[in-house]
Amino acid sequence: MSAVLEIADLTRVHGKGEAAVTALRGVTLTVTAGEMVAVMGPSGSGKSTLLTCAGGLDTPTSGTVTVEGTDLGSLSRKQLAALRRRSVGYIFQELNLIPALTAAENVSLPRELDGDGHREARALALVALEEVGIAELADRFPDDMSGGQQQRVAIARAIVGDRRLVLADEPTGALDTDTGEQVLRLLRARCDAGAAGVLVTHEARHAAWADRVVFLRDGLMVDETGPAATADSLLHGIRR
Amino acid sequence: MSIRQGLLALLEQEPMYGYQLRAAFESSTGATWPLNVGQVYTTLSRLERDGLVESAGHDDEGHGIYRITPAGRAEVADWFATPVGRGTPPRDELAIKLAMAVTVPGVDVRAVVQAQRTATLRALQDYTRLKARATDSDLAWSLVLDSLVFDAEAEVRWLDHCEARLARAARDGQSTGEQRQTVSVHQADEVRR
Numbered sequence: 001m002s003a004v005l006e007i008a009d010l011t012r013v014h015g016k017g018e019a020a021v022t023a024l025r026g027v028t029l030t031v032t033a034g035e036m037v038a039v040m041g042p043s044g045s046g047k048s049t050l051l052t053c054a055g056g057l058d059t060p061t062s063g064t065v066t067v068e069g070t071d072l073g074s075l076s077r078k079q080l081a082a083l084r085r086r087s088v089g090y091i092f093q094e095l096n097l098i099p100a101l102t103a104a105e106n107v108s109l110p111r112e113l114d115g116d117g118h119r120e121a122r123a124l125a126l127v128a129l130e131e132v133g134i135a136e137l138a139d140r141f142p143d144d145m146s147g148g149q150q151q152r153v154a155i156a157r158a159i160v161g162d163r164r165l166v167l168a169d170e171p172t173g174a175l176d177t178d179t180g181e182q183v184l185r186l187l188r189a190r191c192d193a194g195a196a197g198v199l200v201t202h203e204a205r206h207a208a209w210a211d212r213v214v215f216l217r218d219g220l221m222v223d224e225t226g227p228a229a230t231a232d233s234l235l236h237g238i239r240r
Numbered sequence: 241m242s243i244r245q246g247l248l249a250l251l252e253q254e255p256m257y258g259y260q261l262r263a264a265f266e267s268s269t270g271a272t273w274p275l276n277v278g279q280v281y282t283t284l285s286r287l288e289r290d291g292l293v294e295s296a297g298h299d300d301e302g303h304g305i306y307r308i309t310p311a312g313r314a315e316v317a318d319w320f321a322t323p324v325g326r327g328t329p330p331r332d333e334l335a336i337k338l339a340m341a342v343t344v345p346g347v348d349v350r351a352v353v354q355a356q357r358t359a360t361l362r363a364l365q366d367y368t369r370l371k372a373r374a375t376d377s378d379l380a381w382s383l384v385l386d387s388l389v390f391d392a393e394a395e396v397r398w399l400d401h402c403e404a405r406l407a408r409a410a411r412d413g414q415s416t417g418e419q420r421q422t423v424s425v426h427q428a429d430e431v432r433r
Contacts (some may be wrong), residue, residue: 042400061423203393204360204393205364205368205390205394207361207364208365208368208389209365209368209372210365213358213361213365215358222354223354223355223357223359224358225361227360
């Protein structure tokens with residue numbers, strides 16, 4: 001499988017001099033197409049910084065972030081914004097849906113910003129809403145939807161137009177456990193369909209949907225669960 | 241015991257013979273607690289002795305069929321109506337291990353916590369893969385899996401909590417023992433780097 005996201009020796013220091021805080025210290029992580037990686041760690045361990053650097057919303061102090069073969073550090077501000085709209089989808093705990101726009105308009109907005117025509121963008125939005133199971137709510141406004149439905153709209157916006165890297169930061173925040181699980185199933189399905197996913201969470205139950213769980217502490221990657229057992233790896237264990 | 245009540249609850253649906261009961265029990269619980277057919281027949285004969293089931297003859301292939309009695313129905317109703325007792329906490333190896341790790345000098349407690357957390361998350365990933373495969377018609381099995389998932393999750397939350405408490409204790413410098421642990425963790429971090 002090809003790497004969609006490659007993070008190499010990533011260090012991020014916030015502030016300068018005495019007040020400098022090192023959020024990440026030389027983190028290396030590769031996420032391939034079809035793979036979902038969960039990042040866990042206590043508050044202040046650097047997990048959200050890792051995610052914002054991965055999506056080009058924050059700039060590393062040193063090290064590189066490569067998305068679909070493009071080194072984000074080599075891009076101009078404008079090119080970076082274009083790559084973010086085209087290749088990267090975000091799901092945050094705060095949904096950031098625009099209340100004055102319908103579900104379909106919220107989802108099609110990034111496509112229209114990227115230059116798609118209205119009709120084309122709406123068609124893509126409807127496909128994404130269909131994928132998250134709420135095609136029938138396309139013309140509703142966020143305020144007329146439940147929390148779970150709003151979260152689905154936010155996910156549809158993150159995956160619209162077949163973006164290959166999906167980054168999620170505590171995406172199940174305020175949802176009850178069953179609704180939260182539906183969100184994880186959607187992310188899982190998206191990765192099974194070929195996207196690369198990175199999920200930041202403090203909930204072990206949600207991290208468990210990932211193929212790999214990595215643990216951060218004080219900006220360092222301290223452990224990971226490794227890839228899932230396969231028939232071959234189990235046999236290998238027996239032979240040894 | 242839950243096998244006894246579980247079999248009675250299944251017999252409340254319809255009369256069955258031993259192998260059928262075993263299959264029905266396992267399809268409800270996803271073979272999480274496998275039963276051997278000997279256990280089923282031993283349990284059935286005790287239930288019969290206690291007047292909760294009775295023989296209902298044999299089917300065409302000669303299997304001995306059991307059916308529930310009114311006393312058995314009352315027992316099932318009573319079972320569902322009564323909460324399961326917490327009892328004394330089972331001796332928990334992990335809790336004992338962590339208690340010892342913070343007592344005995346020179347143990348890298350954070351490494352113990354992390355090793356356990358990784359192992360428990362692996363188990364949680366396995367349960368979740370089974371859940372992902374379970375269909376809507378497997379509601380009973382899926383709920384049993386959820387119980388394993390929430391159990392493992394509780395353990396991870398407790399480990400997170402232990403780690404936060406350790407970090408706070410190390411910051412406050414409460415005891416020389418904990419300071420020593422902090423030093424060894426820092427050394428471990430240096431090595432990893």
